[in-house]
Amino acid sequence: MSNLIPPHGGKGLTCCLLEGAELEAEKKKAAGLKQIPITPRAKGDLIMMGIGGFSPLTGFMTKADWKGVCDNYLIADGTFWPIPVTFDVSRADADAIKEGDEIALVDPQTNVVMATMKVTEKYEMSEDEKKYECEKVFMGEGTPSADEFWKIAKDDHPGVQMVMNQKEFNLAGPVKVLSEAEYPEKYKGIYQRPEESRKIFDDRGWKEVAALQLRNPMHRSHEYLAKIAVEVCDGVFIHSLVGNLKPGDIPADVRVKCIDVLVKNYFVEDKVVQGGYPLDMRYAGPREGLLHATFRQNYGCSRMIIGRDHAGVGDFYGMFEAQTIFDKIPAPEEPGKALLCTPLKIDWTFYCHKCDGMASLRTCPHGKEDRVLLDRKSTRLSLRHHAPEAPLRGR
Amino acid sequence: MLRKLLSEGGDLPDHFGRDEVVVVLRDYYENLTDKVEIKTHKAATGS
Numbered sequence: 001m002s003n004l005i006p007p008h009g010g011k012g013l014t015c016c017l018l019e020g021a022e023l024e025a026e027k028k029k030a031a032g033l034k035q036i037p038i039t040p041r042a043k044g045d046l047i048m049m050g051i052g053g054f055s056p057l058t059g060f061m062t063k064a065d066w067k068g069v070c071d072n073y074l075i076a077d078g079t080f081w082p083i084p085v086t087f088d089v090s091r092a093d094a095d096a097i098k099e100g101d102e103i104a105l106v107d108p109q110t111n112v113v114m115a116t117m118k119v120t121e122k123y124e125m126s127e128d129e130k131k132y133e134c135e136k137v138f139m140g141e142g143t144p145s146a147d148e149f150w151k152i153a154k155d156d157h158p159g160v161q162m163v164m165n166q167k168e169f170n171l172a173g174p175v176k177v178l179s180e181a182e183y184p185e186k187y188k189g190i191y192q193r194p195e196e197s198r199k200i201f202d203d204r205g206w207k208e209v210a211a212l213q214l215r216n217p218m219h220r221s222h223e224y225l226a227k228i229a230v231e232v233c234d235g236v237f238i239h240s241l242v243g244n245l246k247p248g249d250i251p252a253d254v255r256v257k258c259i260d261v262l263v264k265n266y267f268v269e270d271k272v273v274q275g276g277y278p279l280d281m282r283y284a285g286p287r288e289g290l291l292h293a294t295f296r297q298n299y300g301c302s303r304m305i306i307g308r309d310h311a312g313v314g315d316f317y318g319m320f321e322a323q324t325i326f327d328k329i330p331a332p333e334e335p336g337k338a339l340l341c342t343p344l345k346i347d348w349t350f351y352c353h354k355c356d357g358m359a360s361l362r363t364c365p366h367g368k369e370d371r372v373l374l375d376r377k378s379t380r381l382s383l384r385h386h387a388p389e390a391p392l393r394g395r
Numbered sequence: 396m397l398r399k400l401l402s403e404g405g406d407l408p409d410h411f412g413r414d415e416v417v418v419v420l421r422d423y424y425e426n427l428t429d430k431v432e433i434k435t436h437k438a439a440t441g442s
Contacts, residue, residue: 217412220411250420250423258412261413261416261418262413262415265415351409
């Protein structure tokens with residue numbers, strides 16, 4: 001009997017990945033279906049639906065789901081979900097598909113059929129509806145107006161650009177996932193299914209597990225956040241994004257090596273588990289923090305570490321908006337439908353020369369001249385403006 | 396920012412990372428054959 005938090009949605013892990021004879025039969029069938037190319041984002045979404053990372057989702061969202069998520073963080077059956085998970089196709093493809101059809105979803109990079117899908121709904125997404133989604137999902141609470149948001153978001157917000165570049169129609173319906181792509185082989189030992197991370201936690205006798213989200217090399221602030229989590233939970237799950245990378249990104253294997261040396265030298269090893277997940281960033285700021293908590297619940301984590309500017313995008317969000325959003329989301333009463341993974345909120349952290357160690361605004365009484373802020377945004381600002389609160393020192 | 400600094404062989408802020416981590420990152424950048432120019436963008440992208 002597991003002591004871990006149950007998966008989100010109240011239905012256990014809902015895994016759409018086929019195996020064995022069922023998989024072989026579906027692959028044969030897929031060869032005769034209409035082939036639709038997918039984006040890297042859809043590929044990650046499909047794998048997450050395949051392995052139960054997106055439980056209870058078992059397919060792409062209907063228009064009612066989309067609207068409910070945008071407006072109230074709820075899919076149509078009343079289950080909490082923070083970000084639309086939709087599948088877009090061109091008008092030409094939509095014209096060739098009717099509701100009830102089955103289609104094959106193909107990764108154009110490898111020509112591998114990632115999934116089949118039974119189309120239960122086809123709906124147009126107008127430019128106004130895409131803009132509506134952007135304003136609901138990506139607009140920070142401090143933005144004075146939608147007009148102000150659009151003045152900068154159109155050119156500077158990658159999540160907005162992603163949504164506005166989506167094609168004219170969405171297809172909804174359940175999927176059968178046929179592949180986990182390159183992840184099990186390429187990231188052997190790091191890429192895990194939720195059932196695997198849960199087994200590791202169970203084997204260690206853990207109940208309360210905190211997740212640390214990473215997509216950059218682990219620095220001292222990340223180390224500090226993880227150690228705070230170890231103090232108040234049974235263990236910490238350092239969970240790195242290993243999804244699609246942009247040119248210039250540090251590859252996952254290098255980031256994993258950084259975590260390895262850090263854990264080996266500075267952590268009690270049996271208090272830490274390292275893992276990877278196959279998603280792309282959605283650049284949704286606070287809502288992305290909620291998504292991080294939602295799928296970490298499926299991986300067996302009861303706490304999600306949310307520090308300053310978690311999943312931040314430029315200056316679009318308040319420094320602690322990804323923390324306060326957890327206090328504002330609906331909590332459906334029906335069992336399983338509310339988000340159970342709670343935020344482990346941690347204040348602004350930094351190295352303090354007078355404290356002679358890592359500290360936060362809650363623990364350090366010293367002045368800003370003594371503090372070194374280690375995150376990317378502050379370092380960037382310090383270079384740009386030579387800000388005294390973030391002195392750069394040559395090694 | 397970290398990527399830009401390292402790819403250009405620049406100095407990291409003191410206490411940015413543990414020495415062991417910095418060694419791994421420097422090793423990666425020194426052995427990189429296809430250099431990509433890192434542009435700092437207004438959009439920071441996650442933790």
